[in-house]
Amino acid sequence: MAVYNFSAGPAVLPKKVMERAQAEFCNYKDSGCGVMELSHRGKLYEPIIQRAEANVRELMNISDDYAVLFVQGGASMQFAMLAMNLLNGGTANYADTGVWGAKAAKEAKLFGNVNICCSSKESKYDHIPAFDTWNLVDNAAYLHITSNNTVAGTQYRTFPKTDAPLISDMSSDIMSRVINVNDFGMIYAGAQKNLGPSGVALVIIRKDLMERVQPNVPTMLRYTTYFENGSMFNTPPTYSVYMLALVTDYFKELGGIAAIEKINEKKAAMLYDYLDSTSFYNTPVQKDSRSLMNVVFRTPSDELDAKFVAEARANGLTDLKGHRLVGGCRASIYNAMPVEGVEALIKFMKEFEAAN
Amino acid sequence: MAVYNFSAGPAVLPKKVMERAQAEFCNYKDSGCGVMELSHRGKLYEPIIQRAEANVRELMNISDDYAVLFVQGGASMQFAMLAMNLLNGGTANYADTGVWGAKAAKEAKLFGNVNICCSSKESKYDHIPAFDTWNLVDNAAYLHITSNNTVAGTQYRTFPKTDAPLISDMSSDIMSRVINVNDFGMIYAGAQKNLGPSGVALVIIRKDLMERVQPNVPTMLRYTTYFENGSMFNTPPTYSVYMLALVTDYFKELGGIAAIEKINEKKAAMLYDYLDSTSFYNTPVQKDSRSLMNVVFRTPSDELDAKFVAEARANGLTDLKGHRLVGGCRASIYNAMPVEGVEALIKFMKEFEAAN
Numbered sequence: 180m181a182v183y184n185f186s187a188g189p190a191v192l193p194k195k196v197m198e199r200a201q202a203e204f205c206n207y208k209d210s211g212c213g214v215m216e217l218s219h220r221g222k223l224y225e226p227i228i229q230r231a232e233a234n235v236r237e238l239m240n241i242s243d244d245y246a247v248l249f250v251q252g253g254a255s256m257q258f259a260m261l262a263m264n265l266l267n268g269g270t271a272n273y274a275d276t277g278v279w280g281a282k283a284a285k286e287a288k289l290f291g292n293v294n295i296c297c298s299s300k301e302s303k304y305d306h307i308p309a310f311d312t313w314n315l316v317d318n319a320a321y322l323h324i325t326s327n328n329t330v331a332g333t334q335y336r337t338f339p340k341t342d343a344p345l346i347s348d349m350s351s352d353i354m355s356r357v358i359n360v361n362d363f364g365m366i367y368a369g370a371q372k373n374l375g376p377s378g379v380a381l382v383i384i385r386k387d388l389m390e391r392v393q394p395n396v397p398t399m400l401r402y403t404t405y406f407e408n409g410s411m412f413n414t415p416p417t418y419s420v421y422m423l424a425l426v427t428d429y430f431k432e433l434g435g436i437a438a439i440e441k442i443n444e445k446k447a448a449m450l451y452d453y454l455d456s457t458s459f460y461n462t463p464v465q466k467d468s469r470s471l472m473n474v475v476f477r478t479p480s481d482e483l484d485a486k487f488v489a490e491a492r493a494n495g496l497t498d499l500k501g502h503r504l505v506g507g508c509r510a511s512i513y514n515a516m517p518v519e520g521v522e523a524l525i526k527f528m529k530e531f532e533a534a535n
Numbered sequence: 536m537a538v539y540n541f542s543a544g545p546a547v548l549p550k551k552v553m554e555r556a557q558a559e560f561c562n563y564k565d566s567g568c569g570v571m572e573l574s575h576r577g578k579l580y581e582p583i584i585q586r587a588e589a590n591v592r593e594l595m596n597i598s599d600d601y602a603v604l605f606v607q608g609g610a611s612m613q614f615a616m617l618a619m620n621l622l623n624g625g626t627a628n629y630a631d632t633g634v635w636g637a638k639a640a641k642e643a644k645l646f647g648n649v650n651i652c653c654s655s656k657e658s659k660y661d662h663i664p665a666f667d668t669w670n671l672v673d674n675a676a677y678l679h680i681t682s683n684n685t686v687a688g689t690q691y692r693t694f695p696k697t698d699a700p701l702i703s704d705m706s707s708d709i710m711s712r713v714i715n716v717n718d719f720g721m722i723y724a725g726a727q728k729n730l731g732p733s734g735v736a737l738v739i740i741r742k743d744l745m746e747r748v749q750p751n752v753p754t755m756l757r758y759t760t761y762f763e764n765g766s767m768f769n770t771p772p773t774y775s776v777y778m779l780a781l782v783t784d785y786f787k788e789l790g791g792i793a794a795i796e797k798i799n800e801k802k803a804a805m806l807y808d809y810l811d812s813t814s815f816y817n818t819p820v821q822k823d824s825r826s827l828m829n830v831v832f833r834t835p836s837d838e839l840d841a842k843f844v845a846e847a848r849a850n851g852l853t854d855l856k857g858h859r860l861v862g863g864c865r866a867s868i869y870n871a872m873p874v875e876g877v878e879a880l881i882k883f884m885k886e887f888e889a890a891n
Contacts, residue, residue, distance in 0.1 A: 192572055256755045377774070398614075399609075418733070
């Protein structure tokens, strides 16, 4: 039975990438060593992390004005690190469009002032508030958004324009669609949804913003440390970076992000079109805020939700349970989810609807 | 040609572990998914991180008075995190026995006062200063040591006794010998030398010390966050923890740390006995401070050092170059280095001596 893994992260990786990593797991380039056994400062490993950075730059069309960094601790560490480096007692605007953005704001309060410039919390984060309703403070250190909300299943279609640098947590939609990096001061993303395994976060930061970094920030928490040392001040998470290099190699083979975006749009449209065609399932997300990455939906009852998740799993469609904070069902359809997986899901949803 | 990898870290992993990980890389327990594709909150992954913790507890005979945590960022992140959590403006004693200990002290100065209680820096860190010469301040928050100095090739044979909690960076000798965890307030170690791949650090902390943790420390930098959430407040470095579970499974099969210690003593004795028997090679380390993990040595000249490293590599003995800060040669012989590797190294050293 084919298995399709709809986990919200860590998530499915491209089959071709997994098979290649398996083939060279114990013996990379005939060295007699696996990649995870290689010194990070050796002639075999250094080209891997350099290729990872070059791939990210090429795929996202990143100019020399930006640094590309690999940092441990996930996006959750970035919530604090961002504020430690760039807030410095000032005030930042935070858009409250989901639990992760709220967590980011909480950490920032330790290092400065936070202005919640908009919130959809009262309607259970079912939409991205219209930009013309936002209350932005002037002279903010930055504006923080979460481009895709994994738990609620919402996503920004466009991005707000402000004088302050725009900073986005893109953990769950990085490289899923074409964006203009020049519109952002900083972008960060845990790798474990679209880019690779857990254990590494990608940080793309406009170099001039690093002038704000103060010397009283611990070495491992300063962006400058990573920038000045090619993300190798200390031992990086070598295998996670290697997997990111393989995944981004694969994205290039597919034709880059524009080609991937088309496939992602197709997959999401298939699912939402089906959801819109039936009254058995419903999605709580407002139409103009629907995420192309995390499709949340419910059956008519909590009991049926649980039955759906269990029966889907028995049919090879795994991890369709909604986030523990909100319940229901969720299909995460990141870059590595093939169209065939979405087709299989819709087929099962129809069968489940007919039977219940 | 057999390859023996003497890298100081990331380092060789047990062959059996690598082969098992490779076999189940794309399909863990017939799930159709690789371990790195599994949700960290799923039924397949949670037992892995729980087993990793249980293995550490069993192998090191750790009581319930201690928490066992998995944290990202390596030992370098612990340099800061330790002080952020446990120093709180107080004074701590730091033993200066190598570059890593000095880095730890530097980060601590951001959060309190540091008393360098001993130093072997003037003699190029060639020994561990005798405990009766140490100048410890009273009422210290803790005493920090580096149990094995990877760069200089020194190691504590016994540990100092003080009223303050003893805290050790054990990155390069964790689980290489039997220690009494109860002698320590906290032990931390990057995994990439003895325990697994890079990307995860092991922290063993006496629970009462966590009462010192202040709420103004960012969430991801508080030990309490990891303790209260089973190291899963956010997505852990799932694959690195899985490898650590496999490596510690293997340590248990070998008969535990006491059995491994005997093998490590044998390997180191073979190398040091040979070094002591020849005047061609010499080691700068004082005899009573010699590391069983990192054997540093030199040939008669820098040119011959370079020739030695290159010719050894051509003979399948890789990564014998000394740390970039000190030059020379270094053979790292962690738990996963088989006796046969050390035999092959000594054979080559004899041939090189005869030819040069």
